[in-house]
Amino acid sequence: MIAIDWGTSSFRAFRLDAAGALRDRRAAAxxxxxxxxxxxxxxxxxxVGDWLADGETRIIMxxxxxxxxxxxxxxxxxxxxGPAELAAGLVxxxxxxxxxxxxxxxxxxxxxxxxxxxxxxxxxxxGVLDGVGDALVCLPGSHAKWARVAAGxxxxxxxxxxxxxxxxxxxxxxLGRMMREARSDPAAFDRGVAHAAAPxxxxxxxxxVRTLGLFGRLGEAESASYLSGLLIGHEVRAALPASAGxxxxxxxxxxxxxxxRAIAAQGGQTVIHDEDAASRGLARLGEMAAxx
Amino acid sequence: MIAIDWGTSSFRAFRLDAAGALRDRRAAAxxxxxxxxxxxxxxxxxxVGDWLADGETRIIMxxxxxxxxxxxxxxxxxxxxGPAELAAGLVxxxxxxxxxxxxxxxxxxxxxxxxxxxxxxxxxxxGVLDGVGDALVCLPGSHAKWARVAAGxxxxxxxxxxxxxxxxxxxxxxLGRMMREARSDPAAFDRGVAHAAAPxxxxxxxxxVRTLGLFGRLGEAESASYLSGLLIGHEVRAALPASAGxxxxxxxxxxxxxxxRAIAAQGGQTVIHDEDAASRGLARLGEMAAxx
Numbered sequence: 001m002i003a004i005d006w007g008t009s010s011f012r013a014f015r016l017d018a019a020g021a022l023r024d025r026r027a028a029a030x031x032x033x034x035x036x037x038x039x040x041x042x043x044x045x046x047x048v049g050d051w052l053a054d055g056e057t058r059i060i061m062x063x064x065x066x067x068x069x070x071x072x073x074x075x076x077x078x079x080x081x082g083p084a085e086l087a088a089g090l091v092x093x094x095x096x097x098x099x100x101x102x103x104x105x106x107x108x109x110x111x112x113x114x115x116x117x118x119x120x121x122x123x124x125x126x127g128v129l130d131g132v133g134d135a136l137v138c139l140p141g142s143h144a145k146w147a148r149v150a151a152g153x154x155x156x157x158x159x160x161x162x163x164x165x166x167x168x169x170x171x172x173x174x175l176g177r178m179m180r181e182a183r184s185d186p187a188a189f190d191r192g193v194a195h196a197a198a199p200x201x202x203x204x205x206x207x208x209v210r211t212l213g214l215f216g217r218l219g220e221a222e223s224a225s226y227l228s229g230l231l232i233g234h235e236v237r238a239a240l241p242a243s244a245g246x247x248x249x250x251x252x253x254x255x256x257x258x259x260x261r262a263i264a265a266q267g268g269q270t271v272i273h274d275e276d277a278a279s280r281g282l283a284r285l286g287e288m289a290a291x292x
Numbered sequence: 293m294i295a296i297d298w299g300t301s302s303f304r305a306f307r308l309d310a311a312g313a314l315r316d317r318r319a320a321a322x323x324x325x326x327x328x329x330x331x332x333x334x335x336x337x338x339x340v341g342d343w344l345a346d347g348e349t350r351i352i353m354x355x356x357x358x359x360x361x362x363x364x365x366x367x368x369x370x371x372x373x374g375p376a377e378l379a380a381g382l383v384x385x386x387x388x389x390x391x392x393x394x395x396x397x398x399x400x401x402x403x404x405x406x407x408x409x410x411x412x413x414x415x416x417x418x419g420v421l422d423g424v425g426d427a428l429v430c431l432p433g434s435h436a437k438w439a440r441v442a443a444g445x446x447x448x449x450x451x452x453x454x455x456x457x458x459x460x461x462x463x464x465x466x467l468g469r470m471m472r473e474a475r476s477d478p479a480a481f482d483r484g485v486a487h488a489a490a491p492x493x494x495x496x497x498x499x500x501v502r503t504l505g506l507f508g509r510l511g512e513a514e515s516a517s518y519l520s521g522l523l524i525g526h527e528v529r530a531a532l533p534a535s536a537g538x539x540x541x542x543x544x545x546x547x548x549x550x551x552x553r554a555i556a557a558q559g560g561q562t563v564i565h566d567e568d569a570a571s572r573g574l575a576r577l578g579e580m581a582a583x584x
């Protein structure tokens with residue numbers, strides 16, 4: 001079986017054996033926004049046509065490929081939902097060269113009754129379900145997701161725009177003028193996390209990034225990490241209940257490590273899972289699927 | 293006397309008679325960042341040279357012209373500070389064609405011990421001091437200032453980055469993709485203000501701007517106003533104490549009116565002052581100055 005995590009900006013394919021183990025993998029900067037004229041069929045063949053020629057007959061995909069801007073819009077399933085609901089909700093996509101199934105996204109209502117959505121993260125969470133028990137799973141990124149897992153299903157979740165807000169604030173406000181491109185600075189990140197716990201609203205504390213620079217208390221090579229810590233610190237304080245237990249992080253190593261620092265500063269514990277959670281989740285849903 | 297409010301992006305000049313009344317005015321998009329090579333002396337002559345030729349001998353200036361990027365860096369005075377401290381702290385600038393004085397900016401520490409700064413707003417506040425008593429004065433803008441006035445002086449203040457954050461989020465995140473350029477929509481603004489009072493952190497609620505659009509609950513012509521309401525709603529909730537009394541707003545009419553709506557939604561009352569507060573503040577400080 002071929003498992004594909006096809007997001008907004010990236011394409012990742014995994015070739016799995018009958019037991020779900022990884023035989024081969026490839027990745028390309030061919031997210032759905034990069035595919036001219038939405039020619040997803042052509043793109044898919046150009047990426048994994050050789051695996052199909054080599055005998056693969058089944059493909060399962062997750063991510064933004066199932067959105068309105070993707071190949072076929074897969075309706076959102078409502079939480080709580082777990083592997084059984086997701087496998088039963090797989091959408092069949094017409095494709096000449098293999099049986100093709102799409103994992104639906106999830107929706108729920110937040111504490112204020114506002115709609116929430118995810119596409120792709122549900123599959124990554126399925127990929128770590130066996131180990132986590134009832135727990136909080138966090139997937140850092142441009143739009144970070146915090147999901148509650150209970151009884152083997154995703155009970156609900158919340159999205160935080162911290163990652164994209166960081167990029168917009170750094171790139172397009174006065175705060176960025178005082179930032180020099182630099183390596184991540186853990187000490188400056190920790191200062192930002194600590195400041196997130198101080199009195200004052202985030203919209204006020206953001207201006208402090210500038211004044212600390214003006215008064216020589218924050219260097220140009222430190223201020224991007226400080227801003228990142230301030231935003232992630234706010235996110236963690238808001239998303240992490242007092243009695244959270246261990247938080248399971250799924251994501252790129254560097255960013256997951258920053259989240260782990262911020263969660264530790266709040267007294268929380270973390271386990272970091274790698275991004276191949278997507279491959280394991282797709283393998284599991286593919287096993288449960290009706291391939292007809 | 294000539295009074296000048298010279299900010300980052302704009303230049304405003306007022307010609308005052310001996311009693312401080314307005315004889316003439318002019319404005320230009322010649323903020324300090326627009327003056328090539330920091331040739332401020334030339335710029336000043338090109339803007340008000342005819343008034344000098346007509347007999348004016350004194351100029352008083354406020355705003356970012358007194359910053360590190362300006363003509364001369366005027367040190368910040370510490371709060372509490374009022375007209376007497378500001379007049380005593382005027383900085384003399386060498387200029388061949390008139391006596392030239394610069395109003396210093398103010399600094400203080402916020403509730404978390406972080407430094408705060410303003411340049412120009414202190415002069416606008418002086419311009420409304422006579423009418424306000426002990427009160428909160430709010431100056432909306434890219435970097436909105438909330439100042440506490442007590443016993444005729446500025447006791448302290450806080451800055452909120454809401455305006456600049458709005459522009460960066462609208463222009464450079466996924467939220468902006470769902471926004472059509474449209475007139476301000478008061479009903480959508482009010483919905484944003486109301487949502488700011490709902491459970492959930494701002495960084496989470498920002499993602500709601502997208503999901504409401506996805507589910508057809510917020511139109512493309514409404515979402516910019518909704519985002520503005522969400523940010524200003526958060527700012528007002530954070531900056532407005534329960535027992536604030538009347539808030540005095542100084543600023544452009546349209547933006548001040550939005551702040552008044554958000555403050556009213558929090559049960560507060562407002563008085564809106566026009567932007568000529570700068571002229572009145574400069575007139576008062578000019579009267580008190582030692583022109584030597």
